[in-house]
Amino acid sequence: MKKSLIGTLLITSTLAALTTTLFFSERAQSRDSDFSFFSKSSYRGVMPVKNASYQEECSSCHMAYSPGLLPSKSWQKVMNNLADHYGDNAELLPETQQTILNYLLTNSAEKSKYYRSKEIARSLRNNNSIDRITLSPYFIRKHDEIPKKFVIDNPKVGSFSQCNLCHTRAEQGSFNEDEISIPGVGFWED
Ligand code: HEC
Numbered sequence: 001m002k003k004s005l006i007g008t009l010l011i012t013s014t015l016a017a018l019t020t021t022l023f024f025s026e027r028a029q030s031r032d033s034d035f036s037f038f039s040k041s042s043y044r045g046v047m048p049v050k051n052a053s054y055q056e057e058c059s060s061c062h063m064a065y066s067p068g069l070l071p072s073k074s075w076q077k078v079m080n081n082l083a084d085h086y087g088d089n090a091e092l093l094p095e096t097q098q099t100i101l102n103y104l105l106t107n108s109a110e111k112s113k114y115y116r117s118k119e120i121a122r123s124l125r126n127n128n129s130i131d132r133i134t135l136s137p138y139f140i141r142k143h144d145e146i147p148k149k150f151v152i153d154n155p156k157v158g159s160f161s162q163c164n165l166c167h168t169r170a171e172q173g174s175f176n177e178d179e180i181s182i183p184g185v186g187f188w189e190d
């Protein structure tokens, strides 16, 4: 009798703990921002760039994108086509190219601990060889309410590829909504 009572109590409390865990992880998932209940504060956003060659070679025409913004397959594709880089020539010496490729592959989205990288990798799990961050389902979903006149038709922006023009802390790896200010338009209010 006593044994079965303890057993029941044990099962009940385990179930209660499980429900609580599920409830909170559900909340953490649905709350799609740099804040996540379970991710340590240091793993919000994406990893900031920490590689000198990459920073130097890949930041003259646009910001040096965090390696965590694309999966490995995509970085491979980008780095294999530097001679014809979206209409520009971004070729490098073979040694520099290899150093940068290694850095990108080691820290790509699917290997990252950062919250947004995980989201990007998840959105590309069935198609990881796109050659643009702006083509990931995650990116498209996050930007589909922004009118063209604020971006392509905005002479102060011109393209979604210029993340840091709108996301004031993009280079620190942070894309919080309250840090967005569109040039010529102002702070973004959802
Ligand atoms: C000579 C200028 C130039 C240099 C240097 C350059 N890029 Fe680019 N990059 C571009 C242009 C132009 C685009 C297309 C931007 C657009 O569509 O508005 C682009 C786009 C990209 C994109 C896609 C962004 C998107 O739209 O999602 C990636 C990724 C990228 N570059 C990575 C790199 C890497 C890695 C390097 C260094 C090896 C590099 N770039 C160096 C000019 C450059």
Ligand code: HEC
Residues within 6 Å of the ligand: 032, 033, 034, 069, 116, 133, 134, 142, 143, 145, 146, 150, 151, 157, 159, 160, 161, 162, 163, 164, 165, 166, 167, 175, 176, 177, 180, 182, 188, 190
């Ligand atoms: C023209 C300005 C603009 C540019 C350029 C831009 N974004 Fe955004 N981005 C926004 C706005 C505005 C939102 C918020 C959209 C909303 O709330 O509906 C947003 C949302 C996001 C979010 C989600 C934020 C959240 O709270 O969930 C991420 C991540 C993001 N952008 C990443 C990027 C990256 C990476 C680039 C560059 C490849 C980029 N953005 C380029 C304006 C921009």
